[in-house]
Amino acid sequence: MIDNFPFIAVIIFVGLGIYTLMFKKNLIKIAIGVCLIENGVNLFLITLGYKKGAVAPIYTQVPSGQSMVLPTPQALTLTSIVIGIATTALILSIAMMIYKHYSTLDTEQVRRLRG
Amino acid sequence: MNNLLNHAPILIVAIPLLAAFLIPIVGKVNKKAEGITTTFALGISLALTIILAIKILSVGPQVYVFGAKSPSLTLPSGLKFPIRIMFEVDAMGIFMGLITAIVSFLGAIYSLTFMGKYDGLDKYYSLLLLLTVGMFGMEFTGDIFNFFVFLEIASIASVALISFRGTDLGEPAEAGFKYMVVSSISALMVLFAVGIFYGQYDLLNFAAIASVIKYSQLDKIALGLLVPVLAMKAGAVPMHMWTPDAYSEAPAPITMILVAASQASLYALFRVTFSLYNISLSTLTVGWVIIIFGLLSMFIGVTMAIIQKDIKRLMAYHAISQTGYMLLGVGVGLAVLANPAALQKYGITAMEGGIFHIMNHAMYKGLLFLTAGALFYRTGTRDLNKMGGLAHSMKYTTIFFIIGAAAIAGLPPFNGFASKLLIYESVYRFNPLLSIIAMVVSILTLASFVKVFHSAFLGPKLPQFKEAKEVPRSMIFAMAALSCIIIFFGLFPNLIVKNLVHPAVMSLIEQFKYTGTVLGGM
Numbered sequence: 001m002i003d004n005f006p007f008i009a010v011i012i013f014v015g016l017g018i019y020t021l022m023f024k025k026n027l028i029k030i031a032i033g034v035c036l037i038e039n040g041v042n043l044f045l046i047t048l049g050y051k052k053g054a055v056a057p058i059y060t061q062v063p064s065g066q067s068m069v070l071p072t073p074q075a076l077t078l079t080s081i082v083i084g085i086a087t088t089a090l091i092l093s094i095a096m097m098i099y100k101h102y103s104t105l106d107t108e109q110v111r112r113l114r115g
Numbered sequence: 116m117n118n119l120l121n122h123a124p125i126l127i128v129a130i131p132l133l134a135a136f137l138i139p140i141v142g143k144v145n146k147k148a149e150g151i152t153t154t155f156a157l158g159i160s161l162a163l164t165i166i167l168a169i170k171i172l173s174v175g176p177q178v179y180v181f182g183a184k185s186p187s188l189t190l191p192s193g194l195k196f197p198i199r200i201m202f203e204v205d206a207m208g209i210f211m212g213l214i215t216a217i218v219s220f221l222g223a224i225y226s227l228t229f230m231g232k233y234d235g236l237d238k239y240y241s242l243l244l245l246l247t248v249g250m251f252g253m254e255f256t257g258d259i260f261n262f263f264v265f266l267e268i269a270s271i272a273s274v275a276l277i278s279f280r281g282t283d284l285g286e287p288a289e290a291g292f293k294y295m296v297v298s299s300i301s302a303l304m305v306l307f308a309v310g311i312f313y314g315q316y317d318l319l320n321f322a323a324i325a326s327v328i329k330y331s332q333l334d335k336i337a338l339g340l341l342v343p344v345l346a347m348k349a350g351a352v353p354m355h356m357w358t359p360d361a362y363s364e365a366p367a368p369i370t371m372i373l374v375a376a377s378q379a380s381l382y383a384l385f386r387v388t389f390s391l392y393n394i395s396l397s398t399l400t401v402g403w404v405i406i407i408f409g410l411l412s413m414f415i416g417v418t419m420a421i422i423q424k425d426i427k428r429l430m431a432y433h434a435i436s437q438t439g440y441m442l443l444g445v446g447v448g449l450a451v452l453a454n455p456a457a458l459q460k461y462g463i464t465a466m467e468g469g470i471f472h473i474m475n476h477a478m479y480k481g482l483l484f485l486t487a488g489a490l491f492y493r494t495g496t497r498d499l500n501k502m503g504g505l506a507h508s509m510k511y512t513t514i515f516f517i518i519g520a521a522a523i524a525g526l527p528p529f530n531g532f533a534s535k536l537l538i539y540e541s542v543y544r545f546n547p548l549l550s551i552i553a554m555v556v557s558i559l560t561l562a563s564f565v566k567v568f569h570s571a572f573l574g575p576k577l578p579q580f581k582e583a584k585e586v587p588r589s590m591i592f593a594m595a596a597l598s599c600i601i602i603f604f605g606l607f608p609n610l611i612v613k614n615l616v617h618p619a620v621m622s623l624i625e626q627f628k629y630t631g632t633v634l635g636g637m
């Protein structure tokens with residue numbers, strides 16, 4: 001049961017993110033929702049590589065007989081975090097641009113494109 | 116020469132990537148050189164893509180392994196599975212690569228004069244090159260995590276390009292925000308699916324996963340994540356809300372490239388269903404899901420297009436509607452994939468129609484968006500009610516518009532007719548109703564373009580457009596090149612279907628060819 005705890009956390013993160021995207025009307029809160037989903041997915045990836053009692057995968061310094069954790073998911077997560085920063089920065093800067101032109105962040109009022 | 120050929124897959128991606136970061140430096144020296152450098156880099160990419168295409172179509176799929184001793188060494192020192200990131204370019208990948216190369220090259224040429232009056236063009240050209248890199252990468256990569264990275268590169272670059280005019284106007288920023296949220300959600304769901312595959316099989320390579328996939332409960336979840344999000348990025352109907360906004364607010368050459376970018380997602384959808392799962396999935400169910408996406412896109416797209424007054428918004432809804440044809444054709448192929456008799460009888464033809472339509476659509480929809488851009492360049496408006504009588508002053512643009520409109524409506528001597536006919540006659544054998552709906556949609560498309568033609572080009576010369584004249588030469592050149600391709604494809608469809616489209620379809624259907632290239636004769 002305790003092993004599955006990270007996966008439950010993943011579901012909570014992604015669920016909260018989707019809830020935020022669907023029901024919140026503020027552009028900044030939508031950006032937060034995207035971040036929550038991203039954190040959930042990153043947690044999922046990093047959990048896949050976890051091994052109980054294993055050490056960091058640095059080949060030259062491992063004590064003999066000690067098992068190492070899998071390095072690939074960590075590399076994937078690191079890449080995904082870096083990409084995540086870029087997307088978050090872009091979302092927030094576009095939200096800033098919208099605020100400059102519409103003087104509001106409410107999605108009900110940012111609606112010039114329709115039909 | 117042979118050495119260059121071996122490295123062609125990576126050079127096609129690397130040259131625009133390098134150029135993208137050179138552009139700001141070039142711009143510091145000479146502002147005029149930015150556009151020329153971009154065009155030059157994309158021209159080299161186009162030439163290399165054509166060379167690579169000739170090689171792939173005569174020899175077979177090419178792999179390029181990063182960091183290996185030789186680019187084709189997929190399994191180093193007795194390993195049973197590939198561990199390095201690799202590009203795997205088969206007939207389908209290079210087919211999409213050709214579209215990307217042509218469209219981005221012509222988009223850069225068109226931008227030379229179209230974007231002349233804007234500031235910050237070094238950023239514009241950098242982003243255009245990065246968008247091209249992302250699209251090439253999505254189409255060439257053989258690694259599912261690498262696919263996610265290129266998907267994000269393409270999304271971020273296209274969002275920044277859509278909201279390029281956002282510093283002066285509100286609407287482009289609004290469209291950019293929508294597209295950003297949509298594409299980050301879809302990229303994250305792709306990443307989730309990557310995690311599911313990695314957790315089960317410890318593999319990230321498309322071909323290696325395809326060879327061991329079991330269609331377990333987890334694989335079903337991964338498929339359920341991948342199909343809707345890739346369809347969303349391609350602009351299929353229940354998830355199409357971003358398409359008209361993004362297409363209409365982006366600058367015209369970018370809209371043309373965005374069409375090709377959505378098709379790269381469509382390609383990924385086909386790659387996942389055919390190369391990754393193939394017959395291990397319940398083909399009839401998933402096939403019908405894709406067919407229903409296609410039907411909804413065709414019908415809702417065209418009915419929404421008829422009521423539009425903004426010319427680019429109208430064309431964007433038509434883009435959704437045409438995506439429906441591709442989904443319909445390939446969906447029928449997927450539905451009968453497990454049934455060899457039906458596949459031989461009409462499945463392959465339906466897929467040929469669908470895949471051929473991808474290229475045709477990129478060409479004529481690109482041309483139509485460029486003519487809309489030309490109208491905007493001279494009149495300063497996209498509202499059809501404010502235009503009129505432009506055929507008097509913009510003769511070439513009028514001819515190009517007629518060619519594009521006839522092609523999208525599926526009139527005989529143009530390329531839209533060739534692919535639509537393939538879809539009609541093969542889908543009719545699968546289910547007559549689907550074929551009839553496709554024809555009705557085609558008629559509505561014609562009706563809608565007759566309306567555009569009438570309100571923008573016909574009628575007396577309007578006093579406010581007395582000064583309007585033909586657009587500059589670089590814009591004419593881009594539109595003329597696309598028109599030539601459209602007419603050539605329309606006159607010799609057999610040549611294209613036999614040499615380019617049929618190999619692409621077969622490389623999707625025959626999964627072992629794709630996996631065998633990496634894993635070696637399985």
